[in-house]
Amino acid sequence: MELGLKDKVILITGGSKGIGRAIAKVFKEEGARVAIAARGIEALEHTKQQLELDAVYSADLTNEKERAEMFSTFLNDFGKIDILVNNAGGSNGAGTMETDLELFHEAMELNYFSAVQLSKLAAEEMKKNQSSGSIVNISSIFGRESGGKVTYNNAKAAMISFTKSFADEVIKDGIRVNGIAPGSILHPTGNWQKRIEENPEKINRFVEEQIPAGRFGTTEEVANAVVFLASEKASWIVGATLNVDGGQSKSNF
Template sequence: MDLQLKGKVVLVTGGSKGIGKAIAKAFKEEGAIVAIAARSKEDLEKTLFDYRLDASYEGDLSTFEGRDTVFQNLINDFGTIDILVNNVGGSNGATTMETDMSLFEEAMNLNYFSAVHFSKLAAPIMKENGEGSIINISSVFGREAGGKPTYNGAKAAMISFTKSFADEVIKDGIRVNGVAPGSILHPTGNWQKRLDENPEKIKAFVEQEIPAGRFGTVEEIANVVLFLASEKSSWVVGATLNVDGGQSKSNF
């Protein structure tokens, strides 16, 4: 199936490893022009080389200055942006009472404000082009209890933003949607670390909590992102799709 993504300029934040890396690879395989942004120069360079991507930008995406510099470099290099994937994120802290307020702020800056800021930077260019797609990678724990409070709150905010911004910019031809992954296994992720530390505990978790009976893969997330970025999903606006093998408890 031709998703008509050839030649589209794509920016994937947090694109040097894990889900973001798989998303970047999938877009490149569709013939898109793919740039990735992240903090680690080493990981960026490896991913750029491995998948023959078009550009990589090093920066602290939890800061206004870092995001602004990355975006301006993208526009200087390619002149436009067609697809933005707000994937950068991370988990920190413990229970609410055991977590310092600074960690809540860090989580919001990295997981939520990064998505808002990049979206605000991309939207005027997409509006001028008459079309564009923004895809926010949140989590099923943005809809229900399960992860760390800092992470849950930031991802819940992202899901809410996805809908509100989608309604605001669809008149300009810009579609904003999201993907809420469940538990995804990949070499650099938390689930792999937990699996290595306690295989029996994680095996029991999968059996009890994931109806599909296994972890998801980064490729399965990337496939849904490609669909949402393409015209095949032209009537999907403001949706955040659970991609979780049935793991979530919510009815939507």
């Protein structure tokens, strides 16, 4: 399917590895101009070289000032933004009583406030250029139901809520906001790979009991869904967060 993404300008946070890297790869294959942002410059440069990306930006995405500076540099380099993918994320802490409040703040900065701030900045530019735009937020099935670490669960739930409210606010300006909620995705740098190496029998049981499709998802399967949602082929999809999970979620919604 021709998605009409040639020469579109894309910014992907958390784009140097895992799901973010796969998203960058698929956009690049569609002929887009792709930039990624993350903290580690070495991983960024390695991914840029491998995927022949257009630019990389090193920034601590938990830091409001660094996020703003990164976005300003990106705009200076490209002059516009057509699609923003808020993929930066991670989990920390343990149970609520065992987790310091500081870790809740950190999780919200990385998983939630980074998406809010960059979405506002991107939407402002999209409006200024009087062109259509698309924002895709990567949350999790654990933003819809219990599961995962509490800080992560809370932040991803907030992201899903933000996706719907912001979508309704900016669609009048031609800007579509949607989300993807991945289930358990296997890739070399992810937690599931580490768990398989530690206890393969336990993880095999988990897959058999918890994922109806009978296997882990791949980063490419998430990326394909993101690129479709970002394209004009999804023009009537607004404020939705789509599960990409092989049936793993227990939620009806």
